[in-house]
Amino acid sequence: MKNGLLKSAILGMMLGAVNATPAFSGNIEVNHLGVQNTLVRVNGDAPYLFIPVQESNDDATIRVIVDGKPDKTIYARLAKSKVDYSVPFDLTPYKGHNVVLDIMTSQGRGSVREAKDDACWSNFALADTFDTTNREKFRPAFHHTPSYGWMNDPNGMFYKDGQWHLYYQWNPYGSKWQNMTWGHSSSPDLVHWTHHPAAIEPNGLGAVFSGSSAIDTENSAGFGKNAIVALYTSAGHSQMQSLAWSDDNGNTFHIYEGNPVLTLESEARDPNMFWNPDTKQWTMVLAHALDHEMLVFSSPDLKEWTLQSSFGKGLGAQDGVWECPDLFRLPVDGTGAEKWVLLCNINPGGPFGGSATQYFIGDFDGKTFKADTDASGNVPTKWLDFGKDHYATVSWSDAPGGRRTAIGWMSNWQYAAEVPTMQFRSANTLPREIGLFTAPDGQIYASSTPSPELASLRGKTIRKGTRATIGTKGNEYALPPSGVCEIQLNVDAQKASSLTFTLKNTAGEQTVMTYDPVAHTFSFDRTRSGITDFSQEFPAVTSAPTFEDNGKLALSIFIDRSSIEVFGNDGRFAMTNLVFPTAPHTTLSVSAAGGKAKITDLTIYSIAE
Numbered sequence: 001m002k003n004g005l006l007k008s009a010i011l012g013m014m015l016g017a018v019n020a021t022p023a024f025s026g027n028i029e030v031n032h033l034g035v036q037n038t039l040v041r042v043n044g045d046a047p048y049l050f051i052p053v054q055e056s057n058d059d060a061t062i063r064v065i066v067d068g069k070p071d072k073t074i075y076a077r078l079a080k081s082k083v084d085y086s087v088p089f090d091l092t093p094y095k096g097h098n099v100v101l102d103i104m105t106s107q108g109r110g111s112v113r114e115a116k117d118d119a120c121w122s123n124f125a126l127a128d129t130f131d132t133t134n135r136e137k138f139r140p141a142f143h144h145t146p147s148y149g150w151m152n153d154p155n156g157m158f159y160k161d162g163q164w165h166l167y168y169q170w171n172p173y174g175s176k177w178q179n180m181t182w183g184h185s186s187s188p189d190l191v192h193w194t195h196h197p198a199a200i201e202p203n204g205l206g207a208v209f210s211g212s213s214a215i216d217t218e219n220s221a222g223f224g225k226n227a228i229v230a231l232y233t234s235a236g237h238s239q240m241q242s243l244a245w246s247d248d249n250g251n252t253f254h255i256y257e258g259n260p261v262l263t264l265e266s267e268a269r270d271p272n273m274f275w276n277p278d279t280k281q282w283t284m285v286l287a288h289a290l291d292h293e294m295l296v297f298s299s300p301d302l303k304e305w306t307l308q309s310s311f312g313k314g315l316g317a318q319d320g321v322w323e324c325p326d327l328f329r330l331p332v333d334g335t336g337a338e339k340w341v342l343l344c345n346i347n348p349g350g351p352f353g354g355s356a357t358q359y360f361i362g363d364f365d366g367k368t369f370k371a372d373t374d375a376s377g378n379v380p381t382k383w384l385d386f387g388k389d390h391y392a393t394v395s396w397s398d399a400p401g402g403r404r405t406a407i408g409w410m411s412n413w414q415y416a417a418e419v420p421t422m423q424f425r426s427a428n429t430l431p432r433e434i435g436l437f438t439a440p441d442g443q444i445y446a447s448s449t450p451s452p453e454l455a456s457l458r459g460k461t462i463r464k465g466t467r468a469t470i471g472t473k474g475n476e477y478a479l480p481p482s483g484v485c486e487i488q489l490n491v492d493a494q495k496a497s498s499l500t501f502t503l504k505n506t507a508g509e510q511t512v513m514t515y516d517p518v519a520h521t522f523s524f525d526r527t528r529s530g531i532t533d534f535s536q537e538f539p540a541v542t543s544a545p546t547f548e549d550n551g552k553l554a555l556s557i558f559i560d561r562s563s564i565e566v567f568g569n570d571g572r573f574a575m576t577n578l579v580f581p582t583a584p585h586t587t588l589s590v591s592a593a594g595g596k597a598k599i600t601d602l603t604i605y606s607i608a609e
């Protein structure tokens with residue numbers, strides 16, 4: 001029985017706009033079946049169905065029925081009182097078939113009559129294009145973001161034939177976490193990204209959580225020499241590990257029909273694997289999330305897995321779940337020795353609250369990871385980045401020239417869903433090269449330096465090689481009007497007890513960074529940096545050890561529209577923090593307290609927007 005018939009509407013809402021003259025014919029029928037249940041039938045041959053979203057609502061369950069058979073289930077926060085934006089549902093795979101959406105809402109309406117008034121029903125629309133042109137002031141100018149919708153962890157990254165492939169946890173149906181799918185982008189230079197269609201979508205075993213990919217050079221899995229193989233967590237009623245493979249360089253994946261390839265009796269996720277030439281087997285590290293440990297498995301073919309060991313119980317930061325591991329070997333600067341690095345992202349329990357990337361340095365014999373201890377015999381807790389917005393960091397497999405290039409999710413689970421953006425939510429950090437160095441305390445630490453390709457972002461040189469003596473009054477230096485820039489700043493503290501670097505804008509907002517050469521720390525205060533009130537966890541001061549003993553500090557600072565990344569002393573510390581200034585940062589002020597200090601080199605490059 002039909003209780004509603006809508007003509008195809010043409011909408012131009014926040015997430016997308018459509019052409020005025022559609023090259024399709026069709027309409028949408030809405031049939032209410034009860035307080036919570038509605039059928040939406042799509043007639044005709046439109047490429048997209050726009051789904052109207054109101055972010056403050058709970059998810060509706062939408063079963064997509066094609067020619068009477070269930071095809072997939074998606075979840076979207078259907079609009080009740082107003083439409084925040086629309087998301088596109090791709091109808092092209094169903095051309096010539098009958099498509100019905102069987103929708104169960106959670107709108108909390110008392111009667112069918114009331115439910116019929118929900119804003120979504122009159123705002124479902126057919127369209128022939130979906131325009132993702134940026135409409136937001138806080139979308140980064142030079143960081144990777146999804147073209148629209150929610151993103152969390154980068155995952156499954158590999159390098160092949162001159163292309164850096166980046167997959168990410170993506171929600172194509174809204175800007176909050178849901179419908180986990182592997183989104184896909186690729187880049188020849190880690191700077192300019194091309195978006196591709198989703199690579200792995202939720203399937204019968206559940207949503208597609210984080211994982212890893214690699215080139216199967218040995219054809220160990222039998223999918224072909226140099227096939228791309230991927231392991232990910234299928235998140236259905238429980239978490240289990242699944243295998244997929246690609247014979248077109250990671251553009252599309254085949255789901256292995258024998259999935260899952262590994263099940264456990266407790267929560268485990270984010271399989272990170274590599275082909276170990278020493279053992280001629282695959283090694284997989286799996287986060288045993290709630291047990292705060294990593295499990296190590298091995299396999300000859302990615303299908304049969306043998307548990308070898310576990311690592312981490314009682315070690316390092318234990319306050320949150322352990323997630324997103326990565327294990328790799330690197331040379332230690334200047335010693336000729338090699339060490340293994342185990343990345344172990346945790347949430348919450350980071351040094352400044354919420355999510356953070358901890359790591360362990362040690363040895364790995366193909367079966368067991370053993371962490372180095374400090375002078376008192378304890379395994380020290382180490383952090384890869386000393387900001388609040390650096391999580392789920394993992395590295396590219398098969399990177400050229402022995403590089404270990406990593407990238408993180410530039411947010412924090414404490415407030416990621418509340419940040420003041422809507423067309424998209426979350427960016428990735430800049431790519432970083434991971435290295436190892438021995439610090440003054442005798443310990444080996446991981447360094448993070450900006451990937452060399454980032455130098456290609458440099459536009460106009462605003463200032464080059466400035467030297468100056470700095471006192472309490474401070475010196476002011478202009479930044480480009482866009483505020484989007486790279487600052488190279490070398491200082492010598494000399495007699496000063498602290499140096500302060502303040503980024504200012506015309507709205508009177510400030511981000512304040514302070515170097516303490518006595519305590520050997522660098523701190524970052526975003527409490528007055530702009531919009532901070534969307535979460536009480538957002539205003540914060542973060543602090544890093546500077547790993548120097550001579551009062552000299554060398555900073556590379558990358559400022560984008562809503563983030564600041566600081567790399568200090570050749571990457572001996574890195575700090576990644578979001579900021580939402582209402583106007584661009586246009587001034588850098590540098591001042592010293594307790595005595596005079598010197599700027600030995602200040603160079604500022606604009607970065608093209």
Ligand code: FRU
Pocket residue numbers: 152153169180209210211233269270323324392
């Ligand atoms: C980390 C994480 C992973 C999981 C993914 C789900 O941020 O919780 O452990 O695979 O996000 O999107």
